[in-house]
């Protein structure tokens with residue numbers, strides 16, 4: 001058995017893993033494109049003109065090109081009605097070359113995400129946001145899993161970090177990160193506790209954990225003093241607090257956590273880069289269903 005002595009945790013390098021995943025996915029995609037006779041397309045629907053969403057769309061287009069998918073930006077004005085959004089999604093559902101559809105969130109305030117959840121074909125829901133996919137995940141059936149928690153699990157798997165029988169604490173219970181992460185850990189036989197803003201004495205719960213996965217959007221909510229020596233930390237947080245001078249920081253105080261943890265994802269360069277690759281993996285699975 002490998003013995004690790006603090007203070008230096010293994011850094012779970014998301015950029016290196018993403019590179020490795022990209023090479024694997026590129027090969028699989030090339031094979032699929034040859035079988036299908038066309039490059040399947042990932043559509044990104046953008047309603048309005050949010051600069052962050054626009055940057056994210058461009059990032060997805062670049063990732064698609066890198067793996068071998070086509071991409072299409074579908075832009076609707078910020079004043080688009082529910083009917084117009086629904087019609088755009090119905091059209092994309094019906095196009096054979098489109099393997100996956102992503103709708104940029106948040107939508108303008110007059111549009112409810114429920115429109116997307118109700119309209120998007122579950123087979124093209126490569127973000128795993130529809131009730132059909134979320135329900136299938138909860139039931140332990142094959143489904144499109146949200147990319148961020150899928151990336152966290154891939155990180156654990158590829159680094160050979162055991163999950164079965166371990167105590168996992170997930171901090172955050174959103175439908176896109178915390179909740180699916182808890183379900184995925186449970187599926188891999190961890191004993192899972194989910195914490196949130198009403199949790200009493202978070203540090204006491206964290207100290208029990210072999211694995212901590214945090215998705216709160218609260219910069220440095222967790223520090224090394226709250227962690228058990230040797231714990232594995234998966235930090236999904238993306239935060240730009242005033243005090244960081246514009247630097248991105250996680251939910252976990254990396255400097256203090258690294259002296260206690262056995263393994264930890266840095267921010268940036270941890271879970272973020274892997275998320276995109278999980279999106280591509282979902283796109284590949286969706287594209288296979290096109291008949292390849």
Ligand code: NDP
Nearest residue numbers: 148172173174177196197215216217236237238271272275
């Ligand atoms: P949400 O705001 O939807 O959810 C945050 C969750 O954190 C809620 O469940 C909330 O509890 C909980 N929470 C808030 N404050 C505390 C606290 N003090 N103690 C314990 N729990 C708390 O965020 P998301 O899930 O969408 O995103 C979470 C983070 O992950 C963000 O930083 C986001 O930027 C990042 N993210 C990272 C991605 C990646 O690829 N790495 C992709 C997507 C998101 P309650 O439910 O009670 O309100």
